[in-house]
Amino acid sequence: MGANAETPVLDKGFVRLVDAMGDDRRIVQAARVSYGEGTKTVREDAALIDYLMRHRHTSPFEMVEFTFHVKAPIFVVRQWFRHRTASVNEISARYSVLKDEFYEPAPEELRAQSEINKQAGEGRLPAAEAERAAELLTAAGRDVYARYRELLELGLAREQARSVLPVGIYTEFYWKQDLHNLLHFLKLRLDRHAQAEIRTYARAIAGFVQARVPLVWRSFEEHVLDARTLSASERAVLAELLDRRAYADALAQAGLSGSRVREALEKLFGEA
Numbered sequence: 001m002g003a004n005a006e007t008p009v010l011d012k013g014f015v016r017l018v019d020a021m022g023d024d025r026r027i028v029q030a031a032r033v034s035y036g037e038g039t040k041t042v043r044e045d046a047a048l049i050d051y052l053m054r055h056r057h058t059s060p061f062e063m064v065e066f067t068f069h070v071k072a073p074i075f076v077v078r079q080w081f082r083h084r085t086a087s088v089n090e091i092s093a094r095y096s097v098l099k100d101e102f103y104e105p106a107p108e109e110l111r112a113q114s115e116i117n118k119q120a121g122e123g124r125l126p127a128a129e130a131e132r133a134a135e136l137l138t139a140a141g142r143d144v145y146a147r148y149r150e151l152l153e154l155g156l157a158r159e160q161a162r163s164v165l166p167v168g169i170y171t172e173f174y175w176k177q178d179l180h181n182l183l184h185f186l187k188l189r190l191d192r193h194a195q196a197e198i199r200t201y202a203r204a205i206a207g208f209v210q211a212r213v214p215l216v217w218r219s220f221e222e223h224v225l226d227a228r229t230l231s232a233s234e235r236a237v238l239a240e241l242l243d244r245r246a247y248a249d250a251l252a253q254a255g256l257s258g259s260r261v262r263e264a265l266e267k268l269f270g271e272a
């Protein structure tokens, strides 16, 4: 996927890759500066990237940058902008009149309030309630937008008239982020605890990242995205339960290299 490729997201949004600087090779080149020329022939690019990723040697990943153009509802963007390490430029509702574009999910996309997690939606709203909720969401958007237009026609400044607009209205922004911080964003926003809407955007971003830096993506999935951290207590219990030798054999059988088997043993049992 090259520059200007666009992925539609939600009912009216998108993620567009504006530009990207660097790729897997840039990370390898940057890392070799710190490890010296000698390592060049020893490690393959994929192995080096994997080593950097699993040892959290993060600065080479900062050498790659992505710029995206995103269109998303304001409630998604409020979550998005909590990630402080990006450079952002957003459309100004002081300067421009915002368009009549609201997030209007289809009835089958409406979730019921979770009973166990106050912060989450869960499962689908029953059909009749979902129909009515979808109608209300659309009607509220139309009603508010008519009042916004009326306020503007009265001559009220755009910067004040916008105060009636809801967080479901779409906005647009440019977002530039280096790969290290972008992966942190993706770890948090691809997670099943993140709200479904921002997860959809994170998946679109992930598609561009995977296409641009496939070796990084493989290591990111292995060591970060699909990895889990054990607490000290969990680790102690597992170390008691597991036989060191049997664990080492199973890891080798699963295809892990000798150094990764050693690292895995050290993680669980401490230094040999």
Ligand SMILES: Cc1cc2nc3c(=O)[nH]c(=O)nc-3n(C[C@H](O)[C@H](O)[C@H](O)COP(=O)(O)OP(=O)(O)OC[C@H]3O[C@@H](n4cnc5c(N)ncnc54)[C@H](O)[C@@H]3O)c2cc1C
Pocket: 082, 083, 084, 085, 086, 181, 184, 188, 189, 193, 194, 195
């Ligand atoms: C599922 C989920 C639920 C959430 N719920 C809430 C909520 O209910 N209320 C709420 O307010 N927020 C909530 N958040 C936002 C969350 O608390 C973080 O603000 C957000 O995820 C950004 O994470 P970050 O600070 O690691 O990322 P970034 O801002 O991108 O920062 C990346 C890293 O840089 C460092 N850093 C950046 N700025 C600073 C700084 N000023 N000081 C020290 N270190 C810094 C930190 O190491 C940080 O991890 C939620 C996030 C998620 C994913």
